[in-house]
Amino acid sequence: MHAARMEAVKPLSVLDVNGNVASEVEMPQLNNNQLREIMRKMVFTRIWDQRAISLGRQGRLGFYAPVSGQEASMIGSQSALDKEDFILPGYRDIPQIVWHGLPLYQAFLYSRGHQHGGQIPAGVNVLIPQIIIGAQIVQTVGVAMGLKKRGKNNVAITFTGDGGSSQGDFYEGLNFAGAFKLPAIFVVQNNGYAISVPRHKQTTAETIAQKSLAAGIAGVQVDGMDVLAVYKAVADARERAINGGGPTLIETLTYRFGPHSLSGDDPTRYRSQTESGEWEPKDPLIRFRKFLEKKNLWNEADENRVIEEAKDAVTDAIKKAESIEKMTIPQMIDSMYENTPPYLQEQMKQFSAWEGK
Secondary structure, eight states: OOOOOOOOOOOOOOTTSSSSSOOOTOOOOOOHHHHHHHHHHHHHHHHHHHHHHHHHTTSSSSOOOOOTHHHHHHHHHHHSSOOTEEEOOOTTTTHHHHHTTHHHHHHHHHHTOOOOGGGGOTTOOOOOOOOBTTHHHHHHHHHHHHHHHTTTTOOOOEEEEGGGSSHHHHHHHHHHHHTTTTTTEEEEEEEEEETTEEEGGGGOOOGGGGGGGHHHHHEEETTOOHHHHHEEEEEEEEHHHHOOOOOOEEEEEOOOSSSOOSSSSSSSGTTOOOOHHHHGGGGGHHHHHHHHHHHHHOHHHHHHHHHHHHHHHHHHHHHHHHHSSOOHHHHHHHTSSSSSOOHHHHHHHHHHHHOOO
């Protein structure tokens, strides 16, 4: 007996690596200001990422997962959403929730392990980043169910990596969302590795996108280094969802140029220089920049202006994060319940005594 196979999938693409339009049919309807704003977000995010890595190595941030290389997947997705849509991120998906409204200093506080980093402001429809691999998938199903029951024309979108698609929560979430035809979008950012485990060792499926077949939902594979292709895929999925067409699984083929995280990962131990070299020309910023320059929508002055804007924003955000009083363990315990149970009150006394020494 032969394993089930799917016909060869050609990833959705709008721009080629030189910034030329490869498919006019798939070109999303965006005006010049929208195109420029997408580029601004990507350049800003790249500089912010570089600064965050530096801050992490200085010990001024805690856990941080670099994002350079994945900007098209992240910014293209978020840009296709409505402000009232909900984003349920994984730990690498900080850019999406910041561009959706979470203040940057709170993102830094989250990285520093401060409780205020997870206190989402009113009117910002995001959840705090999920550190448990794949757990955000089933949470997204719950939010999508709530949106459907309330008759909202909005979606819940979540992100995970290719490693997340190997978790049980991934299959449970897709199956439930399909069975109830929920307004959910599941984005798997396939950067080739679950930390150091290559995708081909995680599954024998030819693509992650085709896993949608088992759940009976729409599935699409996208060139994740092409921001316009990602925007198109998410916009189409959103339109389908709010019109009762059910959920979509989107696999974005992307690449992280840096390590999985700053906590001891060395990508040179499992990725070859040849592989990295093959992805560098596909850099999403270079590709989109070429496209905009040909339309006279972007130039060096625009780029430098955003770079300085990002540097200033990061400097201000980390100063604000560092100015906030450090959180204590008793404070964390005290905020867990409206009425703190006796056993936790006892723990608070113990920790307070310990911290006072």
